[in-house]
């Protein structure tokens with residue numbers, strides 16, 4: 001018999017290690033073998049670690065550079081690079097100041113210069129210079145409105161791209177005639193490159209028609225000056241950019257599958273875009289487990305069934321939890337009594353909702369164990385209190401902040 005719990009922790013640790021910024025950046029730089037005259041521009045929550053890895057690898061080939069990351073995310077100086085911290089999820093004065101510095105850095109480059117553009121999630125708030133005569137206040141207001149509207153990240157960034165001097169491919173235009181190599185750590189399901197950090201160096205696939213639809217759909221009340229700016233198109237073609245995705249939930253799933261295989265499991269990646277309600281995802285996973293246990297389908301045991309994505313929780317209760325913890329607890333209801341099975345789900349950033357846990361692990365005994373402590377799973381789910389319930393039965397996965405952020409990993413292990 002396999003030790004499912006031990007194997008689960010190996011899969012979690014190993015697959016997250018694979019998309020840590022250092023490893024992902026250096027592996028790609030080895031393949032690229034860039035010449036001299038490199039200028040680093042790094043944006044996003046992982047910017048500091050990506051830039052440090054690039055500088056350590058490229059050494060004197062780097063002429064200069066700039067890092068723009070979230071407040072609290074810098075880990076000190078990096079020789080030859082300017083470091084800025086700025087507001088996230090709402091941009092602040094530093095966002096504008098740092099973005100102007102980045103533009104200064106790339107504005108007068110020549111054809112034989114190279115901009116190494118390191119992109120990670122959070123870049124939209126951290127890298128911004130408003131278009132036309134719009135002010136930071138304008139952008140803050142629109143951002144706040146969009147974040148509260150219920151629009152998804154692709155929709156939010158569609159609007160943001162059309163209000164900016166750097167988003168939606170505009171940054172690449174400012175870099176011309178120099179070339180950009182863009183290395184991207186994706187936090188958008190499906191890895192839409194024009195959405196990640198609002199695609200400063202990627203041809204924009206969205207149009208002002210799309211913006212109009214989003215304004216209507218969410219009944220956004222925008223000022224006249226903003227509506228005027230939203231009439232201008234973003235660049236649809238760029239000639240100076242090469243882009244590589246160096247980390248994503250797809251890569252996490254693929255490395256989880258490899259690790260599971262090496263541990264002796266028959267393995268399948270079911271999806272890399274799980275995006276429904278966390279509780280529903282949990283019920284669905286439990287149904288798959290029952291099929292495995294009753295009929296050994298879809299895989300012969302021992303097996304690992306792997307999913308990547310980012311589920312949604314509409315928080316209505318007063319409890320503490322996160323989408324991964326809620327997903328596994330919901331799943332626990334449907335696998336009650338089964339032996340030799342486990343379901344785990346974690347955020348690859350190590351933080352699931354406003355908790356210190358990355359996610360949770362449940363098995364066929366979870367519901368009974370909770371009952372033994374006088375805890376009713378339905379009540380817990382109604383109150384969105386998955387954290388305390390899982391904590392009481394040693395069902396939390398605690399990794400601490402991992403330094404990367406590429407959505408969530410969920411998997412089933414069956415003996």
Ligand SMILES: Nc1ncnc2c1ncn2[C@@H]1O[C@H](COP(=O)(O)OP(=O)(O)OP(=O)(O)O)[C@@H](O)[C@H]1O
Nearest residue numbers: 313315319320321322323326349351352353354384
């Ligand atoms: N008590 C709770 N139970 C379940 N889910 C919760 C609870 N409180 C908050 N959440 C969910 O946690 C989400 C926020 O999670 P988290 O802080 O991990 O952000 P994120 O989406 O991963 O963003 P980031 O890219 O910044 O990490 C919210 O969208 C909310 O749905």
Ligand SMILES: O=C(O)[C@H](O)CO
Nearest residue numbers: 121122123124196197
């Ligand atoms: O910065 C952003 O736009 C989001 O994190 C998606 O990449």
Ligand SMILES: [Mg+2]
Nearest residue numbers: 347349351353
């Ligand atoms: Mg998170």
